[in-house]
Amino acid sequence: MDIRVKNVINIFTIIDGKIHLLLNKNNLIEIECLDEINLVNNEYIYKNIDIKELNLKQCYTFSKKEENKLELTVLYIDIINKDNIKLNDKFNFRELDKLDKENIYINKSIECLKKELILNSTIKKLYPKEFVLPEIQKIYEDLLDKKYDRRNFRKKLIKLDVIEDLDKISSNKTGRPAKLYRFKEIKEDKVLF
Amino acid sequence: MDIRVKNVINIFTIIDGKIHLLLNKNNLIEIECLDEINLVNNEYIYKNIDIKELNLKQCYTFSKKEENKLELTVLYIDIINKDNIKLNDKFNFRELDKLDKENIYINKSIECLKKELILNSTIKKLYPKEFVLPEIQKIYEDLLDKKYDRRNFRKKLIKLDVIEDLDKISSNKTGRPAKLYRFKEIKEDKVLF
């Protein structure tokens, strides 16, 4: 019997207020378990991508049977700050809505992404310093496919005690500038939505 | 490189108002992917256990590296009605709190079990016909390690429109007999707790 095991590693980040996925020459990042026997081969990733603080989370294991061969694909995701990665000519980010919507690995990843990104610890990784509430709101609206009321959105985050007002304002291209906030230091993980 | 893949199959049911796990000669049900190349080998299960309507759900894939060998264990669970299984001398059910609390497969299974059993479709599989509210309440109290108020518990299920009153009463050993209810036919899955 012939068994092949590979990992698919989907790393998400936010660029200009939009969720992006890291690709390897426009393909999903696939790592075959060959020389190094390890399910998640961090070594391999660090050798090939200049990335810091990777914390992969397992989503699902897919199996495919072909003749006398069993292929297992273990899917992992992570959500990182784009400052923690240095891209090269091989790796690039692509916007979520420009990805193949039929791909099972992508779809499953997004399912997991939704469960991760509603934690205050995760969103703080993406916005470690200052941010503007309308941007955060838009991310959750895109991700969860819902609309929120500006006032209720702000009220909720204040009530949950996860943001603090920095008494500064942003510089917007158009319209009134927004106030700057910061996510408080994480004491306990909270589910925001 | 040597790769071994096995499944651990944890099947839960409710007997006398308590959650039980199916064991094979007092061990977890493990199936090695050997002759048949398939991740979930239903054939194998059906050959060895007289069981109906199995619907396994993947929980997690564990990996263990030993010397030059990689062992993958894919964990599945299901929650079935005990009428759908005929036990033999090999297989038996054991109560949840009499299981090894250190076992990673058992712990992960219970984690998944909690997420499944709060769906009205799952609890209806366990109680397809009539039941008594205090019994259901006790199951959720045990499972989620919470206490519910009798009145609020009933109100919640009525509000969620998942139960119907059968206008019949049970025969209790002691105390006032309880009313009989039935879970309504499932149109859409609802999260109860």
Added chain:
DNA sequence: TCAAAAGTGTTACTGGTACACCCATGA
């Protein structure tokens, strides 16, 4: 001075929690 975008406060509703008293049964 107009359009665009963000700030704010109030009210109504809804779901959840807490709680006390009454009722049916078996011993």
Added chain:
DNA sequence: TCATGGGTGTACCAGTAACACTTTTGA
């Protein structure tokens, strides 16, 4: 008739949803 366990209704609180007007900026 008493202990046990189950049924019911009400009042309060908190979280959510709906909503309109004002403010700041750039063009």
